[in-house]
Amino acid sequence: MQANRDVSVEVVKGSIHxxxxxxxxxxxxxMSILYGFYRADxxxxxxxxxxxxxxxxxxxIAAGIGMVHQHFMLVEPLTVLxxxxxxxxxxxxxxxxxxxxxxxLDRLERDYGLEVDVDAAVGGLPVGIQQRVEILKALYxxxxxxxxxxxxGVLTPQEATDLFRILAALKKQGRTIILITHKLREIMxxxxxxxxxxxxxxxxxxxxxxxxxxxxxxxxxxxKVLLRVDKGxxxxxxVLLEARNLEAVDDTGVRRLKDVSLxxxxxxxxxxxxxAGNGQSELLEVLCGIRKPASGELEVNGHVLWSGQERTDxxxxxxxxxxxxxxxxxxxxxxxxFTAGESSILGYQGDAAFNGPILLHRRxxxxxxxxxxxxxxxxxxxxxxxxxxxxxxxxxxxxxxxELDRDPEVLLIGQPTRGLDIGxxxxxxxxxxxxxxxxxxxxxxxxxxxxxxxxxxxxxxMFDGAVAGExxxxxxxxxxxxxxxxGLGNN
Amino acid sequence: MExxxxxILLLDATLRVSVPLVxxxxxxxxxxxxxxxxxGLEGKMLGGAFAAxxxxxxxxxxxxxxxxxxxxxxxxxxxLAAAVSWSVLLALLHGVASIRYHGNQIVSGVAINILMSxxxxxxxxxxFSQGGRTPQLPPGGRFRPVVWPGAEAVAEVPILGHxxxxxxxxxxxxxxxxxxxxxxAFWVVYRTRFGLRLRAVGENPEAVDTxxxxxxxxxxxxxxxxxxxxxxxxxxxxxxxxxxxxxxxTAGKGFIALAALVFGKWRPVPTLLACLLFGFLDAVxxxxxxxxxxxxxxxxxxxxxxxxxxxxxxxxxxLVVLLLAGxxxxxxxxxxxxxxxxxxx
Numbered sequence: 001m002q003a004n005r006d007v008s009v010e011v012v013k014g015s016i017h018x019x020x021x022x023x024x025x026x027x028x029x030x031m032s033i034l035y036g037f038y039r040a041d042x043x044x045x046x047x048x049x050x051x052x053x054x055x056x057x058x059x060x061i062a063a064g065i066g067m068v069h070q071h072f073m074l075v076e077p078l079t080v081l082x083x084x085x086x087x088x089x090x091x092x093x094x095x096x097x098x099x100x101x102x103x104x105l106d107r108l109e110r111d112y113g114l115e116v117d118v119d120a121a122v123g124g125l126p127v128g129i130q131q132r133v134e135i136l137k138a139l140y141x142x143x144x145x146x147x148x149x150x151x152x153g154v155l156t157p158q159e160a161t162d163l164f165r166i167l168a169a170l171k172k173q174g175r176t177i178i179l180i181t182h183k184l185r186e187i188m189x190x191x192x193x194x195x196x197x198x199x200x201x202x203x204x205x206x207x208x209x210x211x212x213x214x215x216x217x218x219x220x221x222x223x224k225v226l227l228r229v230d231k232g233x234x235x236x237x238x239v240l241l242e243a244r245n246l247e248a249v250d251d252t253g254v255r256r257l258k259d260v261s262l263x264x265x266x267x268x269x270x271x272x273x274x275x276a277g278n279g280q281s282e283l284l285e286v287l288c289g290i291r292k293p294a295s296g297e298l299e300v301n302g303h304v305l306w307s308g309q310e311r312t313d314x315x316x317x318x319x320x321x322x323x324x325x326x327x328x329x330x331x332x333x334x335x336x337x338f339t340a341g342e343s344s345i346l347g348y349q350g351d352a353a354f355n356g357p358i359l360l361h362r363r364x365x366x367x368x369x370x371x372x373x374x375x376x377x378x379x380x381x382x383x384x385x386x387x388x389x390x391x392x393x394x395x396x397x398x399x400x401x402x403e404l405d406r407d408p409e410v411l412l413i414g415q416p417t418r419g420l421d422i423g424x425x426x427x428x429x430x431x432x433x434x435x436x437x438x439x440x441x442x443x444x445x446x447x448x449x450x451x452x453x454x455x456x457x458x459x460x461x462m463f464d465g466a467v468a469g470e471x472x473x474x475x476x477x478x479x480x481x482x483x484x485x486x487g488l489g490n491n
Numbered sequence: 492m493e494x495x496x497x498x499i500l501l502l503d504a505t506l507r508v509s510v511p512l513v514x515x516x517x518x519x520x521x522x523x524x525x526x527x528x529x530x531g532l533e534g535k536m537l538g539g540a541f542a543a544x545x546x547x548x549x550x551x552x553x554x555x556x557x558x559x560x561x562x563x564x565x566x567x568x569x570x571l572a573a574a575v576s577w578s579v580l581l582a583l584l585h586g587v588a589s590i591r592y593h594g595n596q597i598v599s600g601v602a603i604n605i606l607m608s609x610x611x612x613x614x615x616x617x618x619f620s621q622g623g624r625t626p627q628l629p630p631g632g633r634f635r636p637v638v639w640p641g642a643e644a645v646a647e648v649p650i651l652g653h654x655x656x657x658x659x660x661x662x663x664x665x666x667x668x669x670x671x672x673x674x675x676a677f678w679v680v681y682r683t684r685f686g687l688r689l690r691a692v693g694e695n696p697e698a699v700d701t702x703x704x705x706x707x708x709x710x711x712x713x714x715x716x717x718x719x720x721x722x723x724x725x726x727x728x729x730x731x732x733x734x735x736x737x738x739x740x741t742a743g744k745g746f747i748a749l750a751a752l753v754f755g756k757w758r759p760v761p762t763l764l765a766c767l768l769f770g771f772l773d774a775v776x777x778x779x780x781x782x783x784x785x786x787x788x789x790x791x792x793x794x795x796x797x798x799x800x801x802x803x804x805x806x807x808x809x810l811v812v813l814l815l816a817g818x819x820x821x822x823x824x825x826x827x828x829x830x831x832x833x834x835x836x
Contacts, residue, residue, distance in 0.1 A: 035701075037700075037701070037834070056703065057700065057701050057702065057703045058703030058704075059703075060703075061702075061703050067701070069701065073695070073697055073698035073701045073702070074695065074698055075690070075691040075694045075695045075698050075699075076694065076695070076826075077690070077694060078687075078690065078691060078694070082687055082690075082691075083698075085687060086687060086688065086691050086698065086699065086702045086704075087688075087699070087702030087703050087704050088702075089684040089687060091684065092683060092684050092685070093682060093683055093684065094682055094683060094684060094686075094687060095682070097684075137702075
């Protein structure tokens with residue numbers, strides 16, 4: 001497949017240049033070529049007017065290009081210092097390099113406000129600090145141009161603000177920064193020039209001052225999109241899901257849920273915001289019947305779970321009217337090695353409609369899947385294609401179709417649109433609102449603040465396993481939620 | 492005093508049986524720290540043992556035929572070189588399968604074990620016609636004990652003299668080499684550029700790749716080091732500890748070494764301690780056999796004493812199972828070990 005087609009980009013020295021596009025638009029491929037991770041089939045790169053031959057990351061580093069990857073390239077058991085040294089050790093023995101690195105890091109930390117404990121093991125640091133380590137790594141190698149790939153995806157709003165402050169300081173010192181993102185707000189806030197990519201090609205290259213969020217969004221998807229979800233006021237009815245004082249420990253004995261109490265009513269969406277890894281996953285696992293809580297009570301659709309007479313497991317929880325769209329669609333949502341039809345009955349394979357005395361009714365499975373695919377606009381609409389052959393958005397639509405088709409009373413959704421393009425996001429958001437308006441109870445977990453803000457009627461923020469605060473959607477601001485997400489309390 | 496002497500002998504035996512374990516475990520440490528799981532330590536040691544004995548025997552025969560008896564000690568070194576070369580070749584075979592072709596590392600390692608178990612005997616029969624053994628080496632063809640200066644003189648001094656002359660002095664050069672390999676490995680792993688890259692590549696090869704370092708290059712270097720050390724371990728078995736190659740003479744030592752590596756959490760010094768522990772158990776088991784007057788005891792005691800060596804032999808494996816199950820601390824392997832590195836995207 002052609003990931004980049006005749007792409008030309010010019011970046012001015014000492015500026016912050018944004019590259020924006022939907023997932024799969026070819027932004028990351030382009031940057032991987034610049035960094036020597038992949039090789040371009042044709043074309044050239046010029047730095048300071050001279051052609052640079054970049055065939056490997058080593059060449060890129062030598063040419064003064066540094067990259068902060070979306071998934072950090074850090075070795076967790078090693079210290080910050082060792083991570084910075086890796087590949088730039090300054091000799092066969094570490095001794096001399098270590099001394100040099102300590103001095104240089106000291107200076108870099110002072111110059112750019114990049115404070116970090118250089119002797120700490122990287123694995124134990126918060127993600128915001130790990131990202132600083134990545135930036136330090138690039139600067140230590142003498143990077144004049146810094147490429148950041150979706151740098152704010154894992155950060156709290158406050159951490160993102162810190163990052164932008166650091167980037168501004170770097171720019172002031174004459175370094176060039178290329179920021180790859182799909183977040184319009186960041187582009188508007190920090191860049192001077194922005195290149196828009198769509199399906200592997202550059203569709204626009206404009207000065208940030210001359211454009212607007214709406215205009216950029218339109219360029220990205222090639223048609224007008226609604227950035228806000230259209231939805232009326234919620235009409236909450238009786239409580240369908242109630243959790244009281246839930247506690248849970250994970251397999252290594254760490255407390256993951258601390259005294260969590262929540263209610264979700266008919267006809268409303270409760271959004272769970274928070275930085276990934278603050279107990280949201282464990283909460284979903286307890287609610288959907290795959291993790292036993294250490295204590296606490298849970299009632300779903302009039303049935304007591306976990307502590308009642310009946311045993312609790314995912315199958316029974318489904319039967320009492322709860323559907324679950326899991327966070328990790330490839331690991332928990334479907335089996336990538338199954339056909340779409342087989343994936344579309346996972347969890348419901350025992351239904352009389354599909355299950356014969358010995359064999360599955362294959363034809364019925366296929367035709368049910370076919371119908372769902374048309375209804376939910378899954379492309380290509382082929383139930384016999386392997387699940388792994390669909391794009392992320394279409395895989396998610398297969399799962400959404402499967403879970404909503406049973407008309408559940410309560411729906412749990414984790415990261416419904418992670419990694420999806422705007423078209424798919426729109427369609428999934430519409431489905432969720434529709435379900436709410438039909439009087440179902442919905443619990444939505446997402447690390448995307450925009451998504452939480454545009455869908456939820458009430459918002460609970462999780463921090464360190466506990467509910468840090470709960471606010472009504474109309475009172476929620478990014479600042480307020482950001483403070484709660486960072487564990488700063490409700491002030 | 493007699494008990495002390497017995498204890499010294501037991502420690503002495505511990506050192507002797509620990510040598511191949513230490514060498515193989517340190518070999519495995521280099522491979523696994525780089526992300527290449529090596530269950531083929533056993534096979535490489537066995538192949539090395541055969542190569543050492545065969546090469547040393549042929550070499551000493553030629554030397555004797557040419558009337559160069561004075562050069563006989565060189566035969567042992569020729570044997571060692573052969574063992575190291577052969578074992579490195581096997582390691583590279585494993586390396587090419589795992590690194591170049593992204594093969595399953597367990598399958599490749601097991602294949603090497605099976606291959607060596609059969610091939611050594613086959614070649615032994617074909618070349619020497621002694622049922623798979625190699626002929627007995629003349630004294631010059633082996634690594635002989637090195638007596639330390641003054642060992643004879645102080646042998647009668649209680650305790651210290653005993654320790655010096657019995658425990659420290661009087662081993663062959665490979666024993667000292669094995670115990671030197673541990674601090675050397677520590678220094679390499681924690682104090683050198685190679686070591687830093689080694690630790691990184693077994694945890695997160697992508698980070699190494701993006702730092703401009705060749706992942707495959709690092710891993711090949713690591714498996715070569717692994718092969719060389721396994722070769723030394725093999726040579727020790729056939730040309731130092733005994734004087735010939737015997738069918739399946741490694742007898743599971745490669746697996747015990749692997750167990751010691753897990754027990755030592757992939758770190759040089761704890762791995763050495765684990766090897767010494769397992770070696771000590773082995774030495775005790777050997778002592779127990781036939782050291783009691785069993786006629787005088789009850790059948791139950793007799794059965795227990797008979798079973799003890801087997802129980803002790805199984806102990807390393809049992810301990811590792813407990814360790815991996817999380818009962819005795821935790822053993823966390825290098826994160827990327829066993830996973831072929833394929834550029835994503």
